[in-house]
Amino acid sequence: MRRIAIAERANWRELAAECGFDFHTLDGQPYWDESAYYAFSLREIEDDIEAPTAELHDMALDLVDSIVQDDATLRQLAIPEPYWDWIAESWRRRDPHLYGRMDFAYDGTGAAKLYELNYDTPTSLFEAAFFQWQWLEQQLMRGALPAGADQFNSIYESLVEAFGSIARQIARPFYAAAVGRSVEDQGTVAYLRDCAVQAGIECGLIAIEDIGISQDGRFTDLDDRAIGCLFKLYPLEDMFRETFGGYLPRAGMQLIEPPWKAVLSNKGILPLLWQKHRGHPNLLPAVFDDASALAPGWVRKPLYSREGANIAMRLPDGTELDSTGPYEGPYIRQAYHPLPAFDGRHVLIGSWVVGDRACGMGLREDRSPITRDSAHFVPHAIVDEPAMDAPRATLVA
Incomplete structure (x- = not known):
């Protein structure tokens, strides 16, 4: 794994505008950065990223049945009690995800360590699936x-295939919101809508704020039609x-994502994974706030x-760092494991x-050890x- 400097495409901003990548710059600061790229060997991808991802995914799904019961x-997990039966029934039906x-x-150089699961509203999808692939093809041509x-990128093909496999299970009308x-979120749902359409599924777009409630308690679109299925990029x-x-x-x-994803998108899944698979090379020790x-x-x-x-x-030497935000407890704690730093940039996969x-x-990098929304x-x-002859990473303790 290396970080290698490379010349930007002269017209990448025009290309971004053409394909609807309107959030390549956020609040006046660059979000997309192609002045460098990360180089990996095929072995690193297959053995250290792809295989552990598949294994950890299976391990997480294996926990759902016992959690919902x-x-x-x-x-x-601080899930409100009025939703417990709804979540459990969603899992029993195996509602599609x-x-x-x-x-x-x-x-x-070592095992990839899981920081967290983003299993309800993950973003950075369009740039990972499409724009970095376009970058690869054009830089190869140059x-x-x-x-x-x-x-390592068959995200688009996998999305179309996944939509196709659940097409008959999706109630109509189907909206992405x-x-x-x-x-950024509107760009993500527009891309997912395009993938659904490529799979032969009619899908509309609607803002979360425009969804209504009918007198009989149904969620409705702008024409007061009851929505059959909603892909919502909005946290459960x-x-x-x-x-x-x-x-x-x-x-x-x-x-979509279904109610049962509430137990996997919760940081509490991390200590639960550790309890069941203590010592797994891709897991960090994690506890419920101890x-x-x-x-x-x-x-x-x-x-x-x-x-x-x-x-x-809290770093091992006693140094303390924190970030602000709108969230409160309850909390979990993970063992400290630093992100690798390349030229002072901390990179998260x-x-x-x-x-x-x-x-x-997709990779995001931040000057801070905490990967924020400005990464x-x-x-x-x-x-x-x-x-791969560029310098390796340095671990910042």
Whole structure:
């Protein structure tokens, strides 16, 4: 694994505009960064990223059945009791799901370590599936990448196939929804809609704010039609807290991601995985908010938090770091394990699972050890070992 400088495509901003990548710059700061790329060997991808992703996904799914049947665990995960039966029944029916993303720390020399599962509303999808693939093809055509360079990326094909496999299970009308004012989320749902259409599924777009409630408690579109199935890029835990949340269990509306994903998108899945698979090489020790169990270093995370918000970190030397945000406890703690740093940039690998298949990845890097929503997305390539002559990562303790 290397970070290698490369000349940007002169017209990449125009290309981004043409394909609807309107969030390549956020709040005046660059989000997409192609001034460098991360190079991996095929062995690193297959053995250290793809295989562990598939195994951890199976391990996580294996926990769901016992979780949804255990009131104490659901209470420990801070899932509101009115939704327990709804979640359990969704799992018993095996309501279809689409995708998820695992975040890993990995430097090319040891086992990738799981930081968390993003299994309800994972983003950075379009840039991982499409824009970095376009970057690879065009840099190969320019001769800027080693001949034969490839990418761990069959995300688009996997999405279309996954939609096709669940097409008959999707109730109609089918909509994809996100917060209307979020450019990034709107770009993500537009891309997912395109994938559904490619699979032969008619799919509309609607802003979360425009969804209504009928007198008989059904969720409706702008024409007051009851929505059959909703792909919502909107956190389940937020829906639980909203005024309309109480309608969810009895509204008859199918959700993608399904209600049972509530137990996997919760940070509490990390100590539960550790309890069942203690010592697994890809897991970090994790507990339900007990600092004494993880001395000398730990990372504290709310059960419900996103984009690196409200993280507290204690390094083994006693240094403490934290990030602000809107989230509160309860919390879990993971053993401290630093992200690798390349030229002062801490890089996090997001490994995608679509339709139960590990199928691609995207990398984000931050000047801080905590990967925040301001982190940059940097493309990657699989290259032959002789081409990987840039410096390796340094671990910052």
